[in-house]
Amino acid sequence: MADDIRRWSEELARDPGSLAFLLLGEALRRHGDLETAQRVAVHGLKRHPHHADAHDLLARIYVDQEKPDRAVDEWKMTLRMAPEHSGALKGMAFICFQRRQFEEAEEYLRRVPRGDAPDSGVRAALDVVRRQSTSVEQSEVDAAMDAAANADPQFAFA
Secondary structure, eight states: OHHHHHHHHHHHHHOTTOTHHHHHHHHHHHHTOHHHHHHHHHHHHHHOTTOHHHHHHHHHHHHHTTOHHHHHHHHHHHHHHOTTOHHHHHHHHHHHHHTTOHHHHHHHHHTSOOOSSOOHHHHHHHHHHHTOSTTOOHHHHHHHHHHHHHHOGGGOOO
16 A cells, blocks of 8 residues: 555656545555645645546545545535536445435435446445335444445445
């Protein structure tokens, strides 16, 4: 991880307009350096304001920083630019799920494009959401979110 951070930092230093900020920001986020990751993402967005993946990256950083409202703003921006952006759709579902807004979560999950490989995390989350009622237990929500995080790195917020 440290080698990746160093390599992408050097790439960004050589070419400030490079999209390497996406890889660097994600590596920093996964490493737990959220403040630096946020600075990298914001700086990258100044150069690439219409890059959907950059807004998605910043949203995931905000989730890690426990700033869900700011994450929602970034994911909404992402979806305006790229309506089928899997990361943003899953992210919005994640926030809705946490807020127990199950119908909205289901709508976002239904919009996630189906790839070649089945996404068991999305399926697990949809199963819980579809069974939702006033009796949905927090343990079910947690189990579905764990399954989603384990199935798709874009959905891993921790």
